[in-house]
Amino acid sequence: xxxxxxxxxxxxSAVGLTAAEFFESLIQARSGVGEITQIPTDALTVKVAAxxxxxxxxxxxxxxxxxxxxxxxxxxxxxxREALADSGFSPTEAEADRFGVAMGTSFGGMATLDAGYERxxxxxxxxxxxxxxxxxxxxxxxxxxxxxxxxxGPILAISTACASGAQAIGWAFxxxxxxxxxxxxxxxxxxxxxxxxxxxxxxxxxxxxGRGDPARACRPFSRDREGLxxxxxxxxxxxxxxxxxxxxxxxxxxxxxxxxTSADASHITDPSVEGPARAMRAALAEAGLxxxxxxxxxxxxxxxxxxxxxxxxxxxxVFGSHARRLAISSTKALHGHTMGAAGAxxxxxxxxxxxxxxxxxxxxxxxxDPECDLDYVPNRAREQKLEVVLSNSFAxxxxxxxxxxxxxx
Numbered sequence: 001x002x003x004x005x006x007x008x009x010x011x012x013s014a015v016g017l018t019a020a021e022f023f024e025s026l027i028q029a030r031s032g033v034g035e036i037t038q039i040p041t042d043a044l045t046v047k048v049a050a051x052x053x054x055x056x057x058x059x060x061x062x063x064x065x066x067x068x069x070x071x072x073x074x075x076x077x078x079x080x081r082e083a084l085a086d087s088g089f090s091p092t093e094a095e096a097d098r099f100g101v102a103m104g105t106s107f108g109g110m111a112t113l114d115a116g117y118e119r120x121x122x123x124x125x126x127x128x129x130x131x132x133x134x135x136x137x138x139x140x141x142x143x144x145x146x147x148x149x150x151x152x153g154p155i156l157a158i159s160t161a162c163a164s165g166a167q168a169i170g171w172a173f174x175x176x177x178x179x180x181x182x183x184x185x186x187x188x189x190x191x192x193x194x195x196x197x198x199x200x201x202x203x204x205x206x207x208x209x210g211r212g213d214p215a216r217a218c219r220p221f222s223r224d225r226e227g228l229x230x231x232x233x234x235x236x237x238x239x240x241x242x243x244x245x246x247x248x249x250x251x252x253x254x255x256x257x258x259x260x261t262s263a264d265a266s267h268i269t270d271p272s273v274e275g276p277a278r279a280m281r282a283a284l285a286e287a288g289l290x291x292x293x294x295x296x297x298x299x300x301x302x303x304x305x306x307x308x309x310x311x312x313x314x315x316x317x318v319f320g321s322h323a324r325r326l327a328i329s330s331t332k333a334l335h336g337h338t339m340g341a342a343g344a345x346x347x348x349x350x351x352x353x354x355x356x357x358x359x360x361x362x363x364x365x366x367x368x369d370p371e372c373d374l375d376y377v378p379n380r381a382r383e384q385k386l387e388v389v390l391s392n393s394f395a396x397x398x399x400x401x402x403x404x405x406x407x408x409x
């Protein structure tokens with residue numbers, strides 16, 4: 001079995017259009033949450049989200065290319081391009097057949113779909129964009145990345161709600177570990193801030209209202225938390241065989257050592273304690289690490305009443321007394337819940353924390369909740385040398401995914 005390392009990171013988010021901007025915003029606790037600007041909000045009850053601001057697709061794509069790409073695929077391609085440049089990875093023609101792609105998304109081309117429905121049912125116009133199907137399909141990001149970067153190896157598009165990005169990275173990790181690929185572009189992308197999606201999430205009654213100060217609407221693990229904030233963006237990683245990366249003198253962020261996934265098999269929207277615990281245990285078992293080896297957890301931390309409490313209980317169940325020595329934070333307070341991109345964006349945050357020795361805080365934390373009584377790194381980043389980090393992603397449908405990475409010395 002091969003060792004698998006991360007040599008490139010690309011991120012586009014509400015708090016930064018590059019990985020460097022993203023991580024700097026996290027450690028400075030700069031919020032990307034604000035009033036929605038990209039869609040009309042007159043008929044919305046919740047008018048806040050974490051939008052990607054300042055993104056101009058014409059800077060990155062020719063007009064003909066833009067016609068093929070929904071916003072979520074644009075994000076994915078820009079993040080993939082950054083990750084490749086960051087890595088310095090350039091596969092030879094002979095290697096292209098073993099250079100693959102795995103991308104997660106929860107909603108696919110939702111902006112295109114929403115606009116099409118408005119045209120059909122709102123305007124009663126029977127003519128749709130001729131490229132509607134290739135823009136909305138869930139595999140659009142994965143397929144476009146493979147086309148843009150001549151990746152002819154294993155490819156997979158995963159749509160498992162909020163676990164999508166983490167599961168895509170986990171699958172890509174195994175493709176290299178078990179010898180099916182030499183390198184993979186893996187991550188997640190979503191652009192769900194549309195009128196239809198926002199109304200659907202309003203109906204679930206799990207969104208934070210954002211009344212008062214919209215920037216502080218998302219408050220994970222805080223006693224006064226009131227719900228999640230919708231976000232958008234993408235993160236893509238370059239995963240490589242360790243020996244190949246070392247031979248070319250690549251800068252290595254970390255080694256991925258464990259991936260665990262499990263099903264709650266109990267309720268479609270209410271999380272369980274045991275399901276997430278099984279995924280964490282499975283990831284640690286593959287890594288061959290004791291719970292005490294982990295120094296930091298990037299939590300799923302949605303800021304909903306149930307999720308934060310259940311995740312806290314699951315961490316205690318897996319880590320025992322070590323749970324109180326762990327640093328735990330949710331970066332969703334700043335970049336929002338990016339749905340299918342969340343697992344990738346937050347794993348990128350964990351990798352950058354490991355690489356730089358700085359743990360991003362849980363921003364907007366106001367007061368302790370007796371049911372959430374661990375160390376959530378409240379409000380200020382913390383300098384701490386880390387050896388092992390873990391990232392949690394738990395999705396509606398009872399799907400759990402956990403990634404573990406360690407420093408390469």
